[in-house]
Amino acid sequence: MRDLNVDVVIGPPCAQPLEVMGVLSAIYQKPVLGWGFVSESELSDKSRFPYVTTVLPISQTLGMATSKILELYDWSRIAILYYADDQNYCQSVINDVETVLSEPDRYPVQILVKEALEVSTPYATRSTLEFVKSRARIILFCGTSGGVKRDYLLQVSEMNMTSDEYVHVLLTMRSIGFGVQTNLGKNTFSNGLTPIWESFTEEPDGLEDTVKKAASRMLVIDINGDVHDTDFLTYLTKNIFNAIRAPPMSCDTSACLSSDAYMGAYARHLFDVFYLYGLAVSRLNSTNSADYNDLRKLIPQMVTTFDGMTGNVIINNNLARVPFFQLYGLNSKYEQIPLVNMSFANSEKLDLVYSNETEIWYFWGGSRPLDIPICGFSGRSCRGNFWKQNGILLFVITIVLICLLLTLLICLGCTLRNRHLQRARLDSEWQIPAIKLTVPEKTSKSSKRSLQSAAHSIRTGDSRITGASIFHEIYTVMMYEKNLAVTTKHRTSYLTKEDRDRFVKLRKMEHDNVNKFIGLSVDGPRFVAVWKMCSRGSLQDIIARGNFSMDYFFMFCIIRDIAEGMNYIHKSFLRVHGNLRSANCLVNDSWQVKVADYGLDNLQEEETPSKKRLLWTAPEVLKGSLTVSQIEPSADVYSFAIIASEILTKREAWDLANRKEHVDEIIYMVKKGGSRAIRPDLVLDAEVSNSLLTLVQDCWAENPEERPKSEEICKALFGMTPKANTNLMDHVFNMLEEYTTTLEVDIEERTKELTLEKKKADILLSRMLPKQVAERLKAGQTVEPEGFDSVTVFFSDVVKFTILAAKCSPFQVVNLLNDLYSNFDTIIEEHGVYKVESIGDGYLCVSGLPTRNGHVHIKQIVDMSLHFMEYCRKFKVPHLPKEVVELRIGINSGPCVAGVVGLSMPRYCLFGDTVNTASRMESNGKPSLIHMTADAHSLLTTHYPHKYETSSRGEVIIKGKGVMETFWVLGTSSETGTLSSRTTPPVTDENWLVQRAESPALEDEVTALKVM
Known part of the structure; x- marks a missing residue:
């Protein structure tokens, strides 16, 4: 110290090394400032450590705070548990607390148990806790890390020590309360700390709720670390890691590098240490004394007060910090709250933060726990002698x-x-076992019968249930006792006696226009109501399809059926339907409407109706939110009027598709009512009786008293019957005959269109695949690969196409190739050659497959090649008249395999070395010349001697083949006179090799495009 001219020593953060430094400071007369784990009471002995100053209160003051809390809540019997650590921090703290509690002038406390715990020995910990259960209910404990504290809470939870009888008091001096400084955990307190019950590992252990419950039975005595200058604390937190990583600290540990969220537990103490020394030096400087080593002047300046980063710092004459403690607890939202403030500045002062003590003991049932349970630690003290005195009498x-x-x-x-x-x-009359309800099997086409068939088109007059519909949203078709039935599912899980009596009566209801209630299944996961099957579905579906021609008589009969069914229900014990709408007006095979979904009031009341279902609901029901039992029959009359408007207009209720108002707006305006209440528009496309329209308008009157009764409606409709002697079924049959005639005409027209489209498809398919292959694919047969012993393969390429294309726009390139290849396709058809494909400027053809033709294939390919050359000499590029289009053609003969490849966009492809060699002939050929292999030349001269003029090119090195002898086709013998006008084939290939050097990748490009 003397050699380095040390002015001040910032002591180590542990107590034992600080004691050593304190002894040295007394020898060398240097001040030592302590921080970190330095709360031992020995450091307050100024006879040994006269120059040691700490910014952390000594742990004896924690004992003073603990004594005050025990006295406040009348706890005199306690147990003390602590976890051993390397620095002996908890052991030292607990010893100081025990010393203070044993002082004679303090509140008398009996320490029944004092034990050290270890995380590594959970069995011993459980044994200790079992011993504590029989001795104490107020338990003081100390642990240094968040993991140790969390382990303690798990252990007491396993030992069932989290009941209302237990209070666990955590003793700490780190200003973190219930929190832990960690980046892990899902939630945080308002101070940014992670709650102690959160998992501190990368993968949560799933015990958060268990620890949370145990923490609710815990209180914490801790130093009040409230900082006044929160802005500077935020600045310090953000910048401290950058500072500690930079020189001279240059910290490169994982703790320094991994996170910037929290600074170290005692970093703020270290800041206050430097700040304290700075204040002392500054105050000393203000006295015009520049000798900082004069401890007699410097030490008194350290007795000061300032707002630090650990709260309000007061250093007393003993060079120790005056403590401010708080008792923390959890509120009902598991938020940390202060309960008691404790100050030991001049005197021991205790301030209660709460106004009602029940706030503290929220998790203890609102009552303060006792240090001795009412019924004793074993729970047996509450049993009296009553049974011994009166046992025999009570037994008799x-x-x-x-x-x-x-x-x-x-x-x-x-x-x-x-x-x-x-x-x-009685229940057996309506109860249906769920096992008897089965899903119906699909009927075969042969079982369809006239009106009872499952026809798909409404235009035939048969509107049976097919596809998605409103009917299927409400009903499910099931089989019951070999007959079809419709069912509705309900969420109710119980039935009252009144419900059972109601179902017995429902089972006996019979009417032509009321759908038969068969019964209810109650032994399944959901209640299922079973009704008689109406195969044509709901009236709402029939109207929604919109393509069934209903004349006035047809509409009148449907309206009359609904009125009769409604009238029957109103006269029955039910008195009201309550949910009448077109969706539950079902139509059977005879076009008879039957009202369904009646009498299930309690089952339907637990179901929330959709907004659209309220379009049929009367205004008074909407206003009062009435249940079915509270609804009057006049509400059904209103619903009947809405259904009648659907039938007359042949549109859905309120014609939502053509209205500007949405469903919610319509319901609001209906509910609002008024003298000009909103109602559906009666836009009719057929002549309707004015009497019927007036009746409908009367039925939806705003005032329920003004609406006619159901019986009056039936009488009015009876007087309006347009055809008294006509049956509805006869009327429907006449309509069906008209539809049948129209349908036959439609079928004939559609058949002609189908035949024409099939021809077009066949033509298109024949252009994509050989005719034989296409026919097999159309028949659903697989096309196996087929080998051919002898075919001739043709490859061609436009010379210097890239250069030519660079002079054209993309559209001009497409038009150029289209003009050229369209004429090539015509030439191919003339020579009977099969075109395999064209890719870009490449062209691939073959002869001898898929139809074998002996040795004619060589002649067809050679003739076609000569024809191509002749056409190219005459071909002119429209936008480049001076440019000449030249072809390079390669021919080879030999065996080959062909087959269809792929399912999506199938291709007829060629495979074999013959195809590859033909591609090499083209890529190694010359402009405006036909290049062929020796095999092709031999086949040509053998079968067609003296007909064609050829010339040997000599031996040429072919990539992938080595040295091959090849030939030029110059023309036919009759064309010898014209051959002199062509370019004579060179004796050597030097000039041609120069041309090939201009496009070295051409050969591989052609091979990649054309060879499969």
Whole structure:
């Protein structure tokens, strides 16, 4: 110290090294400032450490705070548990606390248990906790890290020490309370710390709720670390890591490099240490004394007060910090809140933050736990001597009461059994076992019969249930006792006696216009109501399809059926339907409308109706949110009027597709009502009786009292019947005959269109694939690869096409190739050659497959090649008249395999070395010349001697083939005179090799494009 001229020593953060530095400071007369784990009471002995100053209170003051809390809540019997650590921090703290609690002038406390715990020995910990359970309910404990504290809470939870009887008090001096400084965990407190119950590992252990419950039975005594200058604290937190990583600290540990979220636990203490020394030096400087080593002047300047980063720092004359403690707890939202403030500046002062003590003990049932349970630690102290004194008498009385009760139960049981049997008999009339409801099998086409068939087109007059519909959103078709039935599912899980009696009556209801209620299945996952099948579905679906021609008589009969069904329900015990709409007006095979979904009030009340279902609901029901039992029959009359408007206009309710208002707006305006209440527009496309229109308008009157009764509606409709002697079914048959005639004409026209389209498809397919292959694919047959012993393959390429294309626009390039290849396709057809494909400026043809033609294939390919050359000499590029289009052609003969490749866009492809060699002939050929292999030349001269003039090119090195002898086709013998006008084939290939050097990638490009 003397050699380095040390002015001040910032002590180590651990107590034992600081004690050593304190002894040295006394020898060398240097001030030492302590921070970190330095709360031992020995450091306050100024006879040994006269120049040691700490910014952390000594742990004896924690004992003083603990004593005050125990006295406040009248706890005199406690247990003390602590976790051993390398720095002996908890052991030292607990010893100081125990010393303070044992002082004679303090509140008397009996320490029943004091034990050290270890995380590595959970069995010993559980054994210690089991011993504590029999001795104490107020447990003080100390742990240094968040993991140790969390382990303690898990252990007490496993030992069932988290009931209302237990209070666990955590003793700490780190200003973090229930929090932990970590980046892990899902939630944080308002101070940015992670709650102690959160998992501190990368993968959560799933025990958060268990620890959270244990933490709710915990209180914390900790130093008040509230900082006044929060802005500077935020600045310090953001910049401290950058500073510690930079020189001279140059920290490169994982803790320094991994996160910037939290600074170290005692980093703020270190800041206050430097700040304290700076204040002391500054104050000393203000006295015009520049000797900082004069401890007699410097030490008094350290007795000061300032707002630090660990709260309000007060250094007393003993060079120790004056403590401010707080008792923390959790509120009902598991938020950390201060409960008690404790100050030891001049005197021991205690301030309660709460106004009502029940706020503290929210998790303890609102009552303060006792240090000795009412019923003792074993729970047996509450048992009195009542049973010993009166046991025999109570036993006799109990026997007598049991006998009387048994007699009463027997009589009651017989009565209930008879009632149960009677109820079971009645219930069997409507209860349907779920196992008897099965999904119907699809019927075959041969089983369809006229109006009872499953026809798909409404235009034939048969509107049976097919595809997606409103009907299927409400009903499910099931099989019951070999007959089709429609079912509705309900969420109700119980039935009242009134419900059961109602179902018995529903089962007996019979009317032509009321759908038969078959029964209810109650033994499945959901209640299922079963109704008689109406195969044509709901009236709403029939109207929604919009392509069934309903004349006035047809509409009138449907309206009359609904009115009759409604009238029957109003006269029955039900009195009201309550949910009448076109979706539950079902139509059977005879076009008879049957009202369904009646009488299930309790089952439907638990279901929330959709907005659209309210379009049929009367205004008074919307306003009052009435249940079915509260609805009057006049509400059904209003719903009947809305259904009648659907039938007359042949559109859905309120014609939503053509209205500017949305469903919510319509419901609001109907509910609002008024003298000019909104109603559906009666836009009719057929002549309708004015009497019927007036009746509909009367039925949807705003005032329920002004609406006619259902019986009056039926009488009015009876007087309006347009055809008294006409049956609805006869009328429907006449309509069906008209539809049949129209349908036959449509079928004939569609058949002609189909035949024409099939021809077009066949032509297109024949252009993509050989005719034989196309026919097999159309027949659904697989096309196996086929080998051919002898074919001739043709490859061609436009010479210097890239240069030519560079002079053209993309559209001009397409038009150029289209003109050229369209004429090539015509030439191919003349010579009977099959075109395989064209890619860019490349062209691939073959002869001898798929139809074998002996050796004619060589002649067809050679003739076609000469024809191509002749055409190219005459071909002119429209936009480049001076440019000449030249071809380079390669021919080879030999065996080949052909087949269809792929399922999507199938291709007829060639495979084999013959194809590859033909490609080499083209790529190694010359402009405006036909290049062929020796095999092709031999086949040509053998079968067609003296007909064609050829010339040997000599031996040429072919890529992938080595040295080959090849030939030029100059023309036919009759064309010898014209050959002199062509370019004579050179004797050597030097000039041609120069040309090939201009496009070295051409050969591989052609091969990649054309060879499969």
